[in-house]
Amino acid sequence: MTENWIRVRLGVAMNKPFQPAVPTSERSHNPNPCTFRAVTVGVVGSLVVGVGTTYNIMVVHGSYMAIDFSTAAAIFVFFVLTFIVNAGIGRVNSRFALDGGELRAVYMMLVVACAIPTMGYSAQLLPIITAPFYFATPENGWAELIQPHIKPWLTPQSDLGITYFYEGLPSWEARIPWEIWIKPLLVWGSLAIALYLVMICTMVILRRQWMEHERLVYPLAQLPIEMTAPSRGFGLSPLFKDRLMWLGFGAVFLVASLKGLNFYNPAVPHVELEQGIPIFKNTQTLFFRLSFPMLGFCYLVNPAVAFSMWFFNLLSLLVRGVMAYFGYRMTENLGIYGSPSPLFKHLGMGAMVVLVVASFWSAKTHLKAVMRKAFLNKQAVDDSDEILSYRAAVWGLLLGSLYMGLWLNASGIPALMVIVFLFGVFVIFIGLTRIVVESGMAVAVASTIGSSFVISGFGAKRLGIAGFTGMALTYVWSADVRIFVMASAANGLKVIDGSGQGKRGLFWAMMLAIVVCMVSSIWMLLWLSYTHGGVNGNGWFFGGGARAPYDFIATLLMSPPDANWAGWWIQAVGGGITGLLMFLRAQFLWWPFHPIGFVIGPIWLMDRLWFTVLLAWLIKACILKYGGLRGYRRARPLFLGLILGQFTCNGFWIVIDLLTGQKGNSIFWI
Secondary structure, eight states: OHHHHHHHHHTOSSSOOSSOSSOHHHHHHOSOSOOHHHHHHHHHHHHHHHHHHHHIIIIIOOOOSSSSTTOHHHHHHHHIIIIIIIHHHHHHOGGGSOOHHHHHHHHHHHHHHTTSTTTTSHHHHHHHHHHHHHSOOTTTOHHHHTGGGSOGGGSOSOHHHHHHHHHOOOTTOOSOOTHHHHHHHHHHHHHHHHHHHHHHHHHHHHHHIIIIISOOOOHHHHHHHHHTOOOSTTOOOGGGGOHHHHHHHHHHHHHHHHHHHHHHOTTSOOOOOEEEEEETTTTEEEEEEOOHHHHHHHHTSOHHHHHHHHHHHHHHHHHHHHHHHTTOOOOOOOOSSSOSSHHHHHHHHHHHHHHHHHHHHHTHHHHHHHHIIIIIOOTTSOOTTSSSOHHHHHHHHHHHHHHHHHHHHHTTOOHHHHHHHHHHHHHHHHHHHHHHHHHOOSSOOOSSOHHHHHHHHHTTTTTHHHHHHHHHHTHHHHTSOSSOHHHHHHHHHHHHTTSOSOOTHHHHHHHHHHHHHHHHHHHHHHHHHHHHOGGGSOTIIIIIHHHHHHHHHHHHHHSOOOOOHHHHHHHHHHHHHHHHHHHHHHHOTTOOOOHHHHHHTTSHHHHHHHHHHHHHHHHHHHHHHHHHHHHHHHHHHHHHHHHHHHHHHHHHHHHHHHHHTOOOOOOOOO
16 A cells, blocks of 8 residues: 555556557567658648648637647547547458557657647747738837838738738739748748757657656656557557546537537537636636546646646635735736736746756756767667667757757847847746646646746847847747647657657658648648638737737837846746755655646646646545555546547537538637
């Protein structure tokens, strides 16, 4: 009993599949998961993700499928592939069915592809680089404040072409002006490839430390691992034969489908899953929301992590409420992203820095071995099981970072501020990735963003007007980071772990999936925008999200801020609290508070999800108390079914709406 309790407390060995991930017989049958047919299927799937999710957000307006780390589109496409297509082929002729390693390679491509079409890149890029021209008015002064400082190679050089992009081509214009987009898209594409190279290389370097040394849980990778768990021949995974999984799947599918049916016929009752209660004299809202996928993900995590996430969220809500009640507020403008309060933006950034620094400190032995392997070719560590050699990963990280720095400097940001900005941005990227793979928080953002960190910390004089404008353009890839390639790559590497040797081709498969999804999603977005008008598509991407960076920058240009020294002190306090939580957790096994909860608890998304996290924590605590580790593992398929049922239902109703021509039937948000 004591051994089981310690294993539960540490979060070790809690999520191993029903059977070993890849048996020896399968390895000998196909030691290389990166086969031609697997890559081909992955490319087709990436194309479906790129075109389908873009068409969904622009025309169908159904549930978001590629907006968060949960990558609903990847799970839906993968479910169709594994449960219907591949299983059907296997019944006809098992030689033509993909084996487990190949299926996991396909999922690896799908999950990185999901990071591209919406928040990750494409739907941010096109509206943001054109917004300062389309939304410029005499009132906001963008034509005088911002436009002169945007480098011409960063945006399309056609006012009429930009207008048509937002409003659609008039009847007398028969041709889409593709040529005005070629240069800026190639320029931005080069930055994106460098960014994604750095992200993937970082995860290759850290993979062994996180998976094998620290044994992080990777909750978001557990479902695809189970979906490809081996069975006799090329039959269905044991997960698809588990009654508890189908019970969870069916319950969620039914509840979500009631909402879909209600859209077609209001007489059909549906279950409302969110309720808000005003508190502190209507200055704050206490949300009670049930999210079935988050319930499933949070069931898989360390109980201390789940407890800390909802506890620190409620604590931050209490602090915000008391501050608002007594009329105390910080007036610093740090933009709309992250935590609702500047106080918690600074606290969270300091906490994130300490979280990342501590993560690298704990990995120092591994990182030294990686560097010795990369630069001295010392055999201190074996990298044959990685998708890139450590030498290639380290040089890819260095060269990609150098190119990004030169690119950002050329866009107008001073060289010193480029270094500070890249430090802040990658602290956020690595920290969020660590949080995702350890906490299962599939819907997360950082407390602040890189540009706000730089502007608050160093003031206007260090940046200048051109630097401010360059910072606004970084919102394309570093502001609304609800999904990005680094976290997707981390989960993809976990899914493919144990799939045999010969993985080097998987790096190129991932890059191919990224390029295919990037090209297809941008092409689809351009075609739909010129055909139907971008402003008639997604209201956030072509409205508030596109205007946000320039509203923020224009306000600061009107009243240039100095460096906020108080913000540095608050960040130091946030870092100190995180360090103290880490120390206490390392010293005392009974200590209930996990530092990840302090880092991620105060964000606005946790305001909506704290109740679901609390519910998952309570359910898991009861199961462990009365059923032990065996009870936890037996109930696990039920919670995997909650995830699969919701995302499958999302995709199902998008297909129904596509066939019927209905628009706006969104059954799921977070």
